[in-house]
Amino acid sequence: MLKILFIGDTVGKIGRQTLKKILPGIRREHKPDLIIANAENIAHGTGLSAATLEEAMDAGVDLFTSGDHAFDKEKGFLDCLNKGLPIIRPANYPSGVPGEGYKTFEAKDRKILVINLLGRVFMGMDYDCPFRKLDEILSNCPREDFSAIIIDIHAEATSEKVAFFHHADGRASAVLGTHTHVMTADGQVSKEGTAFLSDTGMVGFADGCIGIKKENILKTFLTQIKYPHEIPEAGRTIFNAILVSIDEKTGRALGITPIIKFTHIK
Numbered sequence: 001m002l003k004i005l006f007i008g009d010t011v012g013k014i015g016r017q018t019l020k021k022i023l024p025g026i027r028r029e030h031k032p033d034l035i036i037a038n039a040e041n042i043a044h045g046t047g048l049s050a051a052t053l054e055e056a057m058d059a060g061v062d063l064f065t066s067g068d069h070a071f072d073k074e075k076g077f078l079d080c081l082n083k084g085l086p087i088i089r090p091a092n093y094p095s096g097v098p099g100e101g102y103k104t105f106e107a108k109d110r111k112i113l114v115i116n117l118l119g120r121v122f123m124g125m126d127y128d129c130p131f132r133k134l135d136e137i138l139s140n141c142p143r144e145d146f147s148a149i150i151i152d153i154h155a156e157a158t159s160e161k162v163a164f165f166h167h168a169d170g171r172a173s174a175v176l177g178t179h180t181h182v183m184t185a186d187g188q189v190s191k192e193g194t195a196f197l198s199d200t201g202m203v204g205f206a207d208g209c210i211g212i213k214k215e216n217i218l219k220t221f222l223t224q225i226k227y228p229h230e231i232p233e234a235g236r237t238i239f240n241a242i243l244v245s246i247d248e249k250t251g252r253a254l255g256i257t258p259i260i261k262f263t264h265i266k
Contacts, residue, residue, distance in 0.1 A: 048077065173244065
């Protein structure tokens with residue numbers, strides 16, 4: 001049996017510190033074979049950098065997915081590629097965008113395919129179709145070649161994520177949503193053997209609005225004037241992740257377990 005730990009959007013320095021504090025204990029308790037984390041908000045809440053990925057790797061993360069903020073930091077994603085860091089960006093960015101949208105990773109001498117895709121509903125840019133892109137990827141990567149196929153669908157609308165799950169059902173081991181920073185309660189394993197959760201949640205400041213200090217968020221809602229987002233560096237934090245158990249012979253998911261832990265960063 002393969003055990004894959006998938007960690008929700010890690011937000012800022014306080015999220016990285018939470019990873020370092022919580023993840024070692026998770027590894028000892030659950031002994032995952034592969035640890036994946038979404039890193040599109042890991043560098044002060046927007047974008048990523050080589051230094052922030054290396055910090056998360058020191059905490060135990062093996063592979064990173066991303067999303068619509070992947071390229072927000074100037075040269076951040078490119079620096080990660082130049083250093084050979086294990087990061088993928090959504091596969092349905094237009095052709096010619098740097099990086100890979102899917103990657104094969106080995107664990108327990110088994111091949112695991114990890115795919116990153118972006119939803120389009122309520123998103124700001126005109127991405128390629130994630131449904132057709134998945135079909136294209138799987139046509140080039142037959143399921144029987146892999147012990148597990150894990151998909152990060154980074155999307156705003158729950159309806160799109162659920163529709164995407166049905167499109168991938170039976171062709172992937174797990175379809176795990178990211179982007180909204182709030183863990184949902186709809187985890188399931190389909191009769192075709194695909195695990196699904198609409199959103200995996202986040203790792204970051206717990207007493208604000210999706211990882212951000214609440215004061216300016218409230219002022220924005222009350223006044224309709226845009227105030228800057230501020231991410232605190234201390235306070236109560238949350239760690240959200242999903243542990244997926246997979247039959248390595250068939251690639252079918254056996255179980256999906258949410259992990260929710262709180263700590264305090266000084």
